[in-house]
Amino acid sequence: MELSNETVRKIRGLIVFTALTTACLWKYDVVVRALAFVFHIILPFVLGGAIAFVLNVPMNFVQRNLFHENKIKGKKLQKIARPVSMLIVIFGVLGIVAVVMFVLIPQLGTTFANLGTSIQEFIPRVQEWAEDIFHNNQEIMEWVNDLEFDWNKIMETGIDFFKNGAGSVLDSTITAAKSIVSGITTFFIAFVFAIYILLQKEKLGLQAKKVLFAFVRRGRGEATLEVLSLTYNTFSSFLTGQCVEAVILGSMFVVTMAVLRLPYALLIGIVIAFTALIPIFGAFVGCAVGVFMIFIEDPVKAMIFVVLFLVLQQVEGNLIYPHVVGNSVGLPSIWVLAAVSVGGSLMGVVGMLIFIPIVSVAYALFREVVYLKLKQREMTPEEVEKI
Numbered sequence: 001m002e003l004s005n006e007t008v009r010k011i012r013g014l015i016v017f018t019a020l021t022t023a024c025l026w027k028y029d030v031v032v033r034a035l036a037f038v039f040h041i042i043l044p045f046v047l048g049g050a051i052a053f054v055l056n057v058p059m060n061f062v063q064r065n066l067f068h069e070n071k072i073k074g075k076k077l078q079k080i081a082r083p084v085s086m087l088i089v090i091f092g093v094l095g096i097v098a099v100v101m102f103v104l105i106p107q108l109g110t111t112f113a114n115l116g117t118s119i120q121e122f123i124p125r126v127q128e129w130a131e132d133i134f135h136n137n138q139e140i141m142e143w144v145n146d147l148e149f150d151w152n153k154i155m156e157t158g159i160d161f162f163k164n165g166a167g168s169v170l171d172s173t174i175t176a177a178k179s180i181v182s183g184i185t186t187f188f189i190a191f192v193f194a195i196y197i198l199l200q201k202e203k204l205g206l207q208a209k210k211v212l213f214a215f216v217r218r219g220r221g222e223a224t225l226e227v228l229s230l231t232y233n234t235f236s237s238f239l240t241g242q243c244v245e246a247v248i249l250g251s252m253f254v255v256t257m258a259v260l261r262l263p264y265a266l267l268i269g270i271v272i273a274f275t276a277l278i279p280i281f282g283a284f285v286g287c288a289v290g291v292f293m294i295f296i297e298d299p300v301k302a303m304i305f306v307v308l309f310l311v312l313q314q315v316e317g318n319l320i321y322p323h324v325v326g327n328s329v330g331l332p333s334i335w336v337l338a339a340v341s342v343g344g345s346l347m348g349v350v351g352m353l354i355f356i357p358i359v360s361v362a363y364a365l366f367r368e369v370v371y372l373k374l375k376q377r378e379m380t381p382e383e384v385e386k387i
Helices: 005-025 028-066 077-081 081-133 137-146 150-168 173-199 200-216 220-261 265-275 284-297 301-323 333-376 381-385
Strands: none
Touching: 005 028, 028 081, 028 173, 028 220, 077 200, 081 173, 173 200, 220 265, 220 301, 220 333, 265 284, 284 301, 333 381
8 A cells, every 4th residue: 555645754753753752761861851951041031031921011001001192192202111111110129129128127027026025925924824724734734834935045046057057958158159149140131031022022922923823824823822812811910910909908907907006017918918919828828927926915916816807808808809800810719729729739839829820721712612612513502501
């Protein structure tokens, strides 16, 4: 039987694929090292793309509202609209970093110093309460009476670790210095690459389209662009909504805790704002930190904080989140929970953040496929619901 050229080409491709797969499995350690080497090379550009994606959302907002075509006339002003918008966003991010470094970190140091004193004062009170409650149970009383907290000893242990144990962890000071220099260099390259992407994004997008349609059929190319557009819109909507919602929630805690005269209002509000970026579970982590810190100082105020947290969570979940975030990701609650659980298991906190938009995109694409199949069978979703 004579084989056609197309069949011979497919057989040849199958043989090459099988040979490559066998070689990779046989020398998997070499393949892993090669992939690690390639990832190390492209890491600055991957990081730069991620930075550009994050900065592009507020930059578009600034450019759209401050430099709208109807508001500003003239080609020169339109040309500088994007660089000025980018500089505004970069200085805004640097301002936030400066606030964290010069305001939050000193406040955090003072809080930890006060926390050590509070714990030292709290342990005798715990021992008194335990004596009143468990005076008939000698085992519990012995354990409670053995409780000790020496803040100076803890600090000495930490200093000894950095003097002695850190050497074994970091191998040597030279290795640590190389790691720091390498990290700074990687971040600098990534940041420069991100700026180039932001300033030339239309040109880069056009070049990517030309490459795509040069090697892919038109139908598949258009489908790819549609998927990429859906992915970008979903990620940007989710990122914007989560950040705004976290800021609002943190501000609500700072104001209400200050009104109720609860301790550590600013610090706990900032912690809850950052942890609220993690969907579903994040705010509860901040609540646990806040309860612990307040409980050391005053257990009654800790109970008030728990009630306040439950109230604000209801307000946030029923009023703020639906309006601020809304259905930006278009994902049912059960799949949001599944995405957070799977993402957290695979990639930790980062997985929790990125898996919701990823699952949302997959959900939207699968829904379109389902509706297309129903249309081919001459059925509508409404008809299926009635069956």
